Amino acid sequence: MDPISLTTDSLTIDSLTIDAARTAIQQRKTTALALAEAHYARIQKEDGQIGAFLTLSKERALEQADRIDRMAAEGKPLPPLGGVPVGIKDVMSTRGLRTTAGSKILESYIPPYDCTAVARMEAAGAVVLGKLNCDEFAMGSSTENSAFHPVRNPRDLSRVPGGSSGGSAAAVAADMAVVTLGSDTGGSIRQPAAFCGVVGLMPTYGRVSRYGLIAFASSLDHIGPLTKTVKDAAIVLKTIAGRDPMDATSADVPVPDYIAELEKPVRGMKIGVATEYFADGLDDEVRQAVESAIDKLKSQGCEIVPVSLPHTPYAIPTYYIIATAEASANLARYDGVRYSRRAQGVKTLSEMYRRSRDEGFGAEVKRRIMLGTYALSAGYYDAYYLKAQKVRTLLTRDFDEAFRKVDAILTPTSPTAAFRLGEKSNDPLSMYLADIYTVTADLAGIPGISIPCGQTKENLPIGLQILGKHFDESTILRVAHAYEQAV
């Protein structure tokens, strides 16, 4: 059955997937132009109350749509994302299109080049609708740290969409884009995916080039997709993955055919469950949903194996030391000279630096710069930064050990469903603790995916996280797909 009925005068874009969109354009049931316009109409109607987009790129989108429509008219086979409307988190540089990182300090920054991941999406035919709101410099777990406006969860407007890729998750959840790109440094793709009820994939460190990604913490930053289905996540990953000479940290590892791998059976697969991820602080409804997801996979023939990740309770302090230390160095470049906002009426160079940064950065960014600078400063380097790097080794060894016994590990994505706007914004530490189940994968460099696994009594989505071995996205996509098909 064709799930979507598409005609140029009556378009249904709810739950629209990549293949449905591309096929409809290829078969001339609709056009890329009509699809883009339908999404802009949805944005026009819905985004006033959600706040997912910061900048729309209509000219760029319609130009690309026209190119795809001409291909379809000539009967040429469309590329994998041909005519698919997408959104890009505003931490990825787009040539000629304002890129703010959610910060006042970059409020009028126009990049002179494209991020590799965006360029690869467009080369595969994607139509970029615009740039998506996020926590300032991707620092946050609720998107309340955007310098422009917060994003609201489409499932419940009194709740946050998660963060920092809150705009990317909300746009997909509200069908304002078919897929989006986000970035994940401590959970920023997976946690908002869980909060908004969509799929969010963080690939292995090095799998996707970060060239053109505005740096937060370089040893932890990843780019990945937020989508409506697991298959769409596989299609986008296939498009953006692979070595890029412009990013020395992008790995020289072959990219498998993720889409073909999806359909392989999961029977006999060993799935790890770690008690450390079901400890105090886990909401009962989330626990029940994840446990029933585990049962579901068991009934499909997966073997459930208990594993231990004993250093998990130390992940949050380790992460927040390393991430802030790296951020303090990366954000030194915003000096009001080359591309960032400059304070007016300053008399000396030093005053210009200080006042430009004071005026340009928001409270959380300043807090993290201060924390990171402190952790790196003389006298505290060994006690904080070096110590955290050593514990990072221990956390990574936990996973190495566990993955000797299992193919994937199942956990909740977040200890709770989406919280309310303002609920944690005055207590930075309580906000940091919301990342407890996601920071570990960033620290170890392993891939992770969050997929919807039911909802709370208040109809808030719950996320199931599946973690995998380095460069083994195929397995976690396969498990995620098997679960998705079963429910």
Add this chain to the structure above:
Amino acid sequence: MKVTDKDVAYVADLANLELTADERTGMLRDLNSILEYMDRLNELDTTNVPPMAQVSDRYGVDESKAGSERFAYASREDVVEGLRKSLPHEEALANAPDADEDFFRVPKVIER
């Protein structure tokens, strides 16, 4: 209290931040609360545990090769415009808050 007013002023100075009096008070409170939580890392004995700065040297590399040989794929010829052309002058200056035709302009650095 671990962090004092003096520390906040010192670290702000290192980070090229000015911070208002209110911001300094808030920072003092937040840094102390966060660092107190981070001190739980001291529960772990990390003697003989090597620090981990990144993951790239551990996974997805050719293990038969040693050291920097593993990253030979990531190096390139040391030439001007090796991977892409340099930005044209006007593009490089386009986002500057203040520039002339050739240079970024900043307030006077040297007093005389």
